[in-house]
Amino acid sequence: MGKLARRSLRHRTATFTATFLALLLGATIVMACGGLMETGIRNNTPPRRLAGADLVVTGDRSYTLPGDGKHKRKAVLAERVELDAADVDTVRAVPGVRTAVGERTFDAAVLPAGDRVQAHGWDSAALTPYTLATGTAPARGGDVVLDARLAPAGTTVGDRIRIAAHGTAGTYRVTGLARPAGGGGAPEPTLFFSTADADRLSARPGAVADIAATAPGTDVTALRGKIAAALHGRPVTVLAGDDRGAAEHPEVIEGGSSLIALAGAFGGLAVATAAFVVGGTVGLAAQQRHRELALLRAIGATRRQLRRLVLGETLLITVLAAAGTWFTGPLAGRWLFDRLVGFGTVNETVEFSQGWIPAVTAAGALLLTAVAGGLLGAWRAIRIRPTEALGEAAGRQRWASAPRLILAALFLAGAAALALVTALVLRGPVAASTAGPTVICATLGLALLGPALTKALTVLLQWPVRLLAGTAGRFAVLNCRARAVRTAAVATPVMLASGIATGMLYLQTTSVDASERAFTDGLRADAVITSAAGGVDPALLDRVRALPGVAAATAYVTSTGYVEHPRDTDQDKHGTALQGVSADGADRTLAVEPSAGTLTALRGTTAALPEATARRLHRGVGDSLRLRLGDGATVDVRVVAVFPARAGYESVLTPVGLLALHTLHGLPARILVRAADGTAPDRLTAALGALAADHPGLTVTGRDGVADGHARDTRTQASINYLITGMLVAYTALSVVNTTVISVRDRRRELGLQRLTGATRGQVLRMMSVEAVLVAAIGVILGTVAAATALVPFALAATGGFLPTGPWAIYGVTVAGAVSLTLVSTVMPVWAALRVRPVAAAAV
Incomplete structure (x- = not known):
């Protein structure tokens, strides 16, 4: 055999x-x-900058969500967990450790170019591949060593340059230029400050981002355990090997x-x-x-x-x-x-x-x-x-069997259950997690019932087909009805391709549109001020408010945390979105209108809750709850306001001063500015631009520019989904060609017999072309039904409407592509078969 x-x-x-x-x-x-x-x-x-360290101690960002049961859910904290400077001495005292250096890390930018890089203290440079190409190390405040790749053209030792860091811009004296050793795998460009300046410019003075230790000739595995034991009770993790790169x-x-x-x-x-x-x-x-x-x-x-x-x-x-x-x-x-x-x-x-x-x-x-x-x-x-x-063998008609019907029922029931969960339980972007599998379940269920559905759709479509295509249409309909099983085998890949293309692409366009709407609807500011590196100086807020034409200004920062008490049953590993805002002006720069309490009370350790969150936690104005912030710190806050929010895009509001201290930079990320009545947005932007000119490193962006930037980021994130969906659609398109060609080649004997009974080549080609279009139409209809089982519930969850958002051209191209592909992959082998003599073809 x-x-x-x-x-x-x-x-x-x-x-x-x-x-x-x-x-x-x-x-x-x-x-x-x-x-x-x-x-x-x-x-x-693999580590680059810290390749010279044998071990790296860094903050442990793992977090176990509160909950009952043996299987606790794990999550990753959103912010860097920094270490106490005293931990450096503890690591240095462990037997086997030769050197231990606390590394301070913060963002900085060389002006006027403003490219953001990570900066460090010079005391950690010894463990990096950097060496001084010229000059000396930074010995006192105001000194800096530049990565030669960052140095403006013509920069030499002794020059003074402007650098933005930690919300301010300062003038620094270049004491040296450094270059990384080796070629491939070189670390990203950086700056080295004096130890005093690095501590001052860090988010939290007196803390270090990580501790790099060297231990030549020591068993790294054993030493790792000793260091972990010495720091027992501290939120740290000890990294070795390629894991050290996670510290960078x-x-x-x-x-x-x-x-x-x-x-x-x-x-x-x-x-x-x-x-x-x-x-x-x-x-x-x-x-x-x-x-x-x-x-x-x-x-x-x-x-x-x-x-x-x-x-x-x-x-x-x-x-x-x-x-x-x-x-x-x-x-x-x-x-x-x-x-x-x-x-x-x-x-x-x-x-x-x-x-x-x-x-x-x-x-x-x-x-x-x-x-x-x-x-x-x-x-x-x-x-x-x-x-x-x-x-x-002449025409297989039996297709139904108990296992097939049971599987079809299970897949369709699964699709229905997922659709109900998407529409009734989930809200916002998270609804996409169930919408995608709904398309596949519905497609598989419909495919298993393909022969019956093909017969039914053939009956429904026979009248327009016969009306438009005449005799060729009549024969095409008879063929599809007589060969329902094999017709379904060809229509199924068309259904799969059109269903995946329609469903997955419109899921992305609807998600992107919903995210953009939520962002623009929630922003009332007419301009936004950001910094080249390290956040915005809070002292700048009062100067912005004092400008003519400014109605309100709010310092703003975002992060992600967790509600620890009372337990939030809807909270997953992605946590709860947190927004830090200034109490004064928040209601005029953000679309937040409290239904209870007031945002002006948002000071100290307080919070404002979305109505859905407040109902779920059974908390109202005056009640307390415990938050786990992005860096692992916990804080008990008092609720001072409750406000309605768009479903799926809720955020807990906190005072900006409270939240910013627990973020990477320790400062507000931006200042939101609202124009006064009668002040044109362009005029406001110009006034803020004049203020920014006195503070190098600041950037002013209008409302439209902020919205466009958010849209670009959202669409970039969706691009990978488009790419993978495109790969799957292309693969299913190949399946359409394969099944169509296989099916047509099996009908060479039938086509030969038609020729022998008097049919011309043109008549056979017209009949098969009409049949191809009919099969494509059946597949597209079924694919559209499969896609709709996911798109309608997802649209309800994400936008509140029944139809997905996105260009109708996507569906038009999908239909045209399915019909064209089926038609071409049918006509080409038929044309080749018709070149064979009818007697020879009938004998196949």
């Missing part, structure tokens, strides 16, 4: 090629997603979790899509061989031999495809990872990792799918009597 399987594949090159491509590309996409998953799990970030770039900790979630979501979608495509392609190829298998049964082949034949062919193709995936999978994974880095989703310092596990997983999953598809496709021809198989 193995030899027969190989010979069979040689004589079925088209079917072999279609199946091979479906397996190869499906496994490649799944392996690429697996590589992203492995990268997120490993999260390898704390964002990679949360980035790893985000990458795992992204890879998991799209990996699951890719596995389901690939399994569907592969199973459908292999199953259709096996169904087309019912006549051949029946003849083999008639001449004495046993059921076991036929199963071995089908299994051998499937295994041979799968092994070849798996071998190719070992080369294409890592390339696709690396390409996709580079796109993530380019979009800013993943830090560029993270190393891409793709071992053997994603490869084996992808190959194994698709092997099982291919074998199942092949055996199920040939199951009836192998099982029934040869004479019955020969009779059914």
